[in-house]
Amino acid sequence: MPIHYINxxxxxxHNIIFDLGGVLLKSKPISILKKIDINEEEYSQLISFFENxxxxxxxxxxxxxxxxxxxxxxxxxxxxxxILLKYYEIRDINMDLINLINKLKNxxxxxxxxxxxxxxxxxxxxxxxLFSEIDGWVxxxxxxxxxxxxxxxxxxxxxxxxxxxxxxxxxxxxxxIDMAFKYNINGYKYNENSNIMKxxxxxxxxxxxx
Numbered sequence: 001m002p003i004h005y006i007n008x009x010x011x012x013x014h015n016i017i018f019d020l021g022g023v024l025l026k027s028k029p030i031s032i033l034k035k036i037d038i039n040e041e042e043y044s045q046l047i048s049f050f051e052n053x054x055x056x057x058x059x060x061x062x063x064x065x066x067x068x069x070x071x072x073x074x075x076x077x078x079x080x081x082x083i084l085l086k087y088y089e090i091r092d093i094n095m096d097l098i099n100l101i102n103k104l105k106n107x108x109x110x111x112x113x114x115x116x117x118x119x120x121x122x123x124x125x126x127x128x129x130l131f132s133e134i135d136g137w138v139x140x141x142x143x144x145x146x147x148x149x150x151x152x153x154x155x156x157x158x159x160x161x162x163x164x165x166x167x168x169x170x171x172x173x174x175x176x177i178d179m180a181f182k183y184n185i186n187g188y189k190y191n192e193n194s195n196i197m198k199x200x201x202x203x204x205x206x207x208x209x210x
Contacts, residue, residue, distance in 0.1 A: 013206055015167040016104055017156070017185070018097065020115035020125065020139075022172030026092035026192045029053075035090055036083060045076055049084050056118035059141035063120050088121040096196050097170075098130050100210070105133045107209045114156050114169070116140040116147055136160045147176050153183045168206055170199070 018024050030050035033043055048070050055061035061069075063085050067077065083090070101111050111134050115122065122139040125131050138156040145151040157164060169180045169187040177187040188202050200210055 012166050013168055013186075013208055014108070015110045015112060015160075015162050016101075016208070017112045017114050017167055017169040018101070019169075019171040019173075019176065020113060020117055020122075022191050023170055024094055024097050024113075024131075026094050029087050029091060031092070032083070032087045032090050036080075038080075042076060042080075045072060046080060046084070053118070054146075057116045057140045057146055059119060059144050063118060085120070086124075088124050093130060094192055100196075100199075101133055103210050104208075109208070110135045110160075112136045112138070112156060112160065112162075114138050114147065114152060114171075116152075147171075147179060150179050150182060153180060153185065157183070168203065168208060 021028065028050070030047060033046060038046070049067060053066075056063065056066060067081065067084055104111060113125075113131075113134055113136070115138075117139050119141045122137070122141060126134075126137060136156075136159065138152060138159060140146045140152060143152065143155055145155070147153065156162065157167075164184040165186075167185045169177070169185050170190050171177055171180070171187060172189065172191040174189055177189050180187040186206060188199060190196075190199050203210060
């Protein structure tokens, strides 16, 4: 039998929901350009690949289509195509939070991902061993909606039959935390520069056992 913990609102809190980008994944996708040998001129051109990702997040565009849209010179495309199309393979993962997930799973919590992200990246992480403990995924590209208008929260709650008052949501954007509150989901703003001990403290205040 799962162990349920009563939070400060007197409800059972046993579903922990994580965002991907900026939370479980560090920084932004463009940060991978700092990991490769690249000159300033090339950098100034490649940044356009990482701009305006709304179509990608909505599942309306593939990474390859985004690359073609950038209309890079042939030498840029040929030199960096594989890196750009598989940027997610070299993006840093926040291991502090992966360790937190493992602790939560040991205490019988359900773990979910709620993310605005593209198809290629989300498929990669779904099959990554570091994310093997995840109980469910709701990613914007699969449903053609984002967290902005709240519909993705509705999909998560409906798909996994979750009660909002039993959920705790971690995201790096205050606007997403505010949207979660509208659905009676308690939330905490967190990014790689946050103090993880303060996150732990807030979780304990909600009677989440770590």
